[in-house]
Amino acid sequence: MDQVQQIRDKIDIVSLISEYLPLKKMGRNFKTPCPFHTEKTPSFVVSPERQIWHCFGCQKGGDAYTFLMEYENLEFPEALRILAKKAGVQIEEYSGIKSETSSKKEKIYNLNRKALDFYHYILTSHNAGKKALDYLLKRGVKKETINTFKLGFAPGNNRALSDYLISKKGYKKEDLLDAGLSTYRNGGIFDFFVNRIIFPLFDHRDNVIGFSGRILDSRQVSKYVNTRETLVYHKGEVFFGLNIAKEKIKKENQAIILEGEFDVISCFQEGITNTVAVKGTALTESQVNLISRFTQKVTLCFDSDAAGQDAIKRSLSVLEKKGITATVIAIQNGKDPDEAIKNDAFAFKKAVKNDIDIYDFLISKALSVFDKKTAIGKKKIGDEILPFIFRIENEIVREHYLKKISKELDTTYESIAKQVEKLNKKDVGNIVSLSPQDKKTRKEILEEYLLSLIIQYENPKLVLEKVAKILSDFMLDVLSYQKILSNLFLFFKENENFESNKFLRMLPTELFSGFDTCYLYPLPKFSDKEKYKEEVIKIAQEIKTLYLKNKIKEISEKIKNKEKNEEFDDLEKLQEEFDRTTSLLNQKIEV
Secondary structure, eight states, X not given: OOHHHHHHHHSOHHHHHHTTSOOEEETTEEEEXXXXXXXXXXXXXXXXXTTEEEETTTXXXXXXXXXXXXXXXXXXXXXXXXXXXXXXXXXXXXXXXOOHHHHHHHHHHHHHHHHHHHHHHHHHHSGGGHHHHHHHXXXXXXXXXXHHTTOEEEOSSTTHHHHIIIIITOOOHHHHHHHTSEEEETTEEEESSOSEEEEEEEOTTSOEEEEEEEESSTTSSOSEEEOOOOSSOOGGGOEETHHHHHHHHHHHTOEEEESOHHHHHHHHHTTOOSEEEESSSSOOHHHHHHHTTTOSEEEEEOOSSHHHHHHHHHHHHHHHHHTOEEEEOOOOSSSSHHHHHHHHHHHHHHHHHTOEEHHHHHHHHXXXXXXXXXHHHHHHXXXXXXXXXXXXXXXXXXXXXXXXXXXXXXXXXXXXXXHHHHHHHHHHHTOOOOOOTTOOOHHHHHHHHHHHHHHHSSSHHHHHHHHHHHHTTOOOSSHHHHHHHHHHHHHXXXXXXXXXXXXXXXXXXXXXHHHHHHHHOOOOOOSSHHHHHHHHHHHHHHHHHHHHHHHHHHHXXXXXXXXXXXXXXXXXXXHHHHHHHHHHHHOOOOO
């Protein structure tokens, strides 16, 4: 048996997707909010019978392979290997599995792993790393922690790693450049990281995707540098420490987001292990989507300087959009968590336990900066806070904070609400409405619904016969749906009962996607079979009516143009066609 199909047959798609998303049984299928776009009403459907998934919001769908590729941003060979391991299948390497992109990714992962081992060895076992090791130990980083996070050191010799990987490990210069480990200048190849403490960056699958390097020599310009963008490393999609923290994050249902690597390490050593660090100044949408796989509560603990406080505000919009609960840890005795822990670890732990709702935190900050007793101060507090409050989607929560602000500013709730309404109008005015070019027509929507009703009926042949009487002389606008319908008629000439897998064997592969969409289409609940049949007849007749009305409109335009231009040839034929089509519109067919 083909190994791709063998693995597909062994993997249960419901079990697979349940590892990533909370699925809820809905009839014969399962539903959940889609992980690939923001939505409040679940439109992501999984079929255990067909072993497929489809989102009716963003229109993505497929099988176990496509889900893993989409969710984990993998190439097919990577997804194949992961699923093969889950299925207990030993895959054979052959050209059909390999791809240039996946091969490059694997080479970068392997290169990064060897670079990690090199840097870690230099730090922990070589004289060239002694100064860096002493620095870390003086900062309170334990040797056990150094080993846990696989910290390393890039020596001052600016060709040390490049020479090692090329001469000792047999890699080419181009490989090192692709991985971002080396850089090309003055006709030669040199190490990207030189004389820096190295923090390896892992993805949540424990692949080494890049590195962050911190200065050891104060004469160096940038305090931190990160691996440049590569095929596997994208700064806005990464957390430092997620590979270590993910299980604790799941268990606690809380991720504490910090700014720096040393912040994470200091927290880790104090037993606060559900912490990760952003590789930037604020959370990105990609990072929020990633962390939401592990928890629905995010606690921000950014630096107490202006940049850190601004990052809290910028992170809030993406957290609110994803529907994640957001809180803040207020640092009292240091500029960042690392310093706060060194100054008073007990006080920091207490602050962690008493995290503050993010809106309470922002209100408190604004009240501490501006004078709420003056009109100007009240205005500045409102300008600072209200833009965040009016974007709260939950009406109850929004009203709670509006009332709190009105109380703090000693003003009426109505005046605060009016100011929020002004912000809302201004916000709406700034949005440019763009109509999707691929928006479906009413008839196309009805055709999809009709085909879904037919396919999902317990015996499609019974309702198909009724549809045939109504639409026998008409074609559906969506060509793929018309072809599926035609194939259904052919199928029931040879078969009495419907089996989806048997039907798919006779269906052209290019129609699979359209069939799967209709097979998973969320139908309303019908009280009995008769109501279901009535719905099928009603929709088929509406499709017929829309077709005839469009046809009548088209003929009318032709007649008007003929009369306007005094072109009387074929006018009689057009009039006959108009009368015939109109009579069909009024015709009632007994089904």
